[in-house]
Amino acid sequence: MPSPRTETAEQVSSLILERFVPYRLSVLSNTVSRAIARIYAERFDLTIPEWRVMAQLGRHGRLSASDIVGLTAMDKVRVSRAVARLVASGRVVAVPDETDRRRQLLTLAAAGRRIYREIVPLALEREARLLDALEPEERRALDRLLAKLQGQAAKLAPKTAGEDGEPD
Amino acid sequence: MPSPRTETAEQVSSLILERFVPYRLSVLSNTVSRAIARIYAERFDLTIPEWRVMAQLGRHGRLSASDIVGLTAMDKVRVSRAVARLVASGRVVAVPDETDRRRQLLTLAAAGRRIYREIVPLALEREARLLDALEPEERRALDRLLAKLQGQAAKLAPKTAGEDGEPD
DNA sequence: TGGCATTAGTTTCATACGAAACTATTATCT
DNA sequence: AGATAATAGTTTCGTATGAAACTAATGCCA
Numbered sequence: 001m002p003s004p005r006t007e008t009a010e011q012v013s014s015l016i017l018e019r020f021v022p023y024r025l026s027v028l029s030n031t032v033s034r035a036i037a038r039i040y041a042e043r044f045d046l047t048i049p050e051w052r053v054m055a056q057l058g059r060h061g062r063l064s065a066s067d068i069v070g071l072t073a074m075d076k077v078r079v080s081r082a083v084a085r086l087v088a089s090g091r092v093v094a095v096p097d098e099t100d101r102r103r104q105l106l107t108l109a110a111a112g113r114r115i116y117r118e119i120v121p122l123a124l125e126r127e128a129r130l131l132d133a134l135e136p137e138e139r140r141a142l143d144r145l146l147a148k149l150q151g152q153a154a155k156l157a158p159k160t161a162g163e164d165g166e167p168d
Numbered sequence: 169m170p171s172p173r174t175e176t177a178e179q180v181s182s183l184i185l186e187r188f189v190p191y192r193l194s195v196l197s198n199t200v201s202r203a204i205a206r207i208y209a210e211r212f213d214l215t216i217p218e219w220r221v222m223a224q225l226g227r228h229g230r231l232s233a234s235d236i237v238g239l240t241a242m243d244k245v246r247v248s249r250a251v252a253r254l255v256a257s258g259r260v261v262a263v264p265d266e267t268d269r270r271r272q273l274l275t276l277a278a279a280g281r282r283i284y285r286e287i288v289p290l291a292l293e294r295e296a297r298l299l300d301a302l303e304p305e306e307r308r309a310l311d312r313l314l315a316k317l318q319g320q321a322a323k324l325a326p327k328t329a330g331e332d333g334e335p336d
Numbered sequence: 337t338g339g340c341a342t343t344a345g346t347t348t349c350a351t352a353c354g355a356a357a358c359t360a361t362t363a364t365c366t
Numbered sequence: 367a368g369a370t371a372a373t374a375g376t377t378t379c380g381t382a383t384g385a386a387a388c389t390a391a392t393g394c395c396a
Contacts, residue, residue, distance in 0.1 A: 015288045017223045017240065021295050022200045024314045027241050028321060029197035032190045035324040047382085055185045066344060072185065073195050077384060080345055102344040102391045120183045126324065127189050133320035134313070141309050142317075145302065146192045149310075152301035153196060156203040156294065215352085234374060245354060248375055270361045270374040 032130060039122050044115055045089075049074060049082035051119070057092065057108045058116040064103045091115060200298060207290050212283055213257075217242060217250035219287070225260065225276045226284040232271045259283060 017023050033048070040046040046054070052072045056063060060071075065083055069076050083106060086092035091112035097103040108116060131139055185191050201216070208214040214222070220240045224231060228239075233251055237244050251274060254260035259280035265271040276284060299307055 015223060015292060016227065017220060020291070021298065021310070021314075022197075022204050022291075023220070024318070025193070025197040025200055028314060028318050029190075029193040031318065031321040031325045032193055035321060036190050049382095052185060052191070055183060055188075059184065064344080069344095075384065076345065077347090078382090080347095081382090084346090100344085100392070104345085123188070123190075124183060129324060130189065130317065130320055133316045138309075138313060138316070141306075142189070142313050145306060145310050145313065146189075146196060148301045148306070149298065150192070150196050150199065152298055153199040153203060156297060157199050217352095232374080237374095243354065244375065245377090246352090248377095249352090252376090268362070268374085272375085 035130075036123065036126050039126065040119065043122075044119065046115070046119075047082065047085070049078045050086055050091075053079065053082045053086060053106075054091070054108065054112060054116050054119075057106060057112070058120070062105050062107050064097065064105055066103070068106075086112065203298075204291065204294050207294065208287070211290075212287065214283070214287075215250065215253070217246045218254055218259075221247065221250045221254060221274075222259070222276065222280060222284050222287075225274060225280070226288070230273050230275045232265065232273055234271070236274075254280065 037048055040048065040051045052074060053068055056068050056071050060067075063071075065076065065079050068074070068079050068083075072079070074082075083092060083094070087094050089111075091109055092106055093109045094104040094106050097105050131142075134142065205216055208216065208219045220242060221236055224236050224239050228235075231239075233244065233247050236242070236247050236251075240247070242250075251260060251262070255262050257279075259277055260274050261277045262272040262274050265273050299310075302310065
């Protein structure tokens, strides 16, 4: 492995895509996503946005859609659609908030809780297998790097400190 | 920052999305992507697949579409569409390969080379700004971690050791 | 109280995506 | 050579995406 082009922007005007961090992040993220999305899709007929909504409801109990927007870095359109499907499939219950009739309070239905309890260990196991490639110190380093990069990226990004989309 | 759940799969059946590495990778990748995609889109009316094709042609000179598939982790549908647009916009020239008439050999046209020379420094500058948040040793660590994780993720992934898609 | 700005959430619309099917050409096997 | 498999690349088709417009309810301020 040749020493990477890490010294700021030297090696002027030569760009090797395979070493370009945004590209590598994109490829990695998508490889990982596919591996994990299979669990949700094949075994539970869940999309990733649906899974994220369930994860938040499973952890926090009762939330409005906009709470979930704030928690998941998904935009409200995505959340709205995910919630609609979850309600349609009987995995989530929505009850109107009587103190603010624009809002609906969402909770996992029994079927949703059942699935949630099944998925969580599978998801954690996948994550563990991914991290198997790393030493313990490397995992801590990863944790720190992800946090730092996310903070920096948010500065460079436009309004929508978005989520899924197009990488590079 | 609480010590992360890195000890394999302890803390059983508790999943906090904000700490879940696949999720964090997804959010980061997409935040970075948006920041960078803006350059391509606003200033050059280029999509990311088009940019990737140009990056490979800019570096390697003359390639077939399937060469690019092999180099970019994009599937052939995406490459095909990107190439079609690049040819339509006069940025890439496609000439039939006389020794194998299924193939077309692609090169950057003059307009494509011009754009390529303009984009490369901008892309590298964005990358540099992202990495500004890291110390030099951290950048080296990032390089290593990305490589290791990509290797491991490829093992867990299905056939299509894909690219863009849906994260978590 | 009335009116204007906000917020919650949905719908519309144009675009991107990729699996699968398809066309055309080349490779391989007998 | 003739048939079958494999490869290059395109098209089809159903689905996902998000910006922008929209509906409905609430907040704010004079």
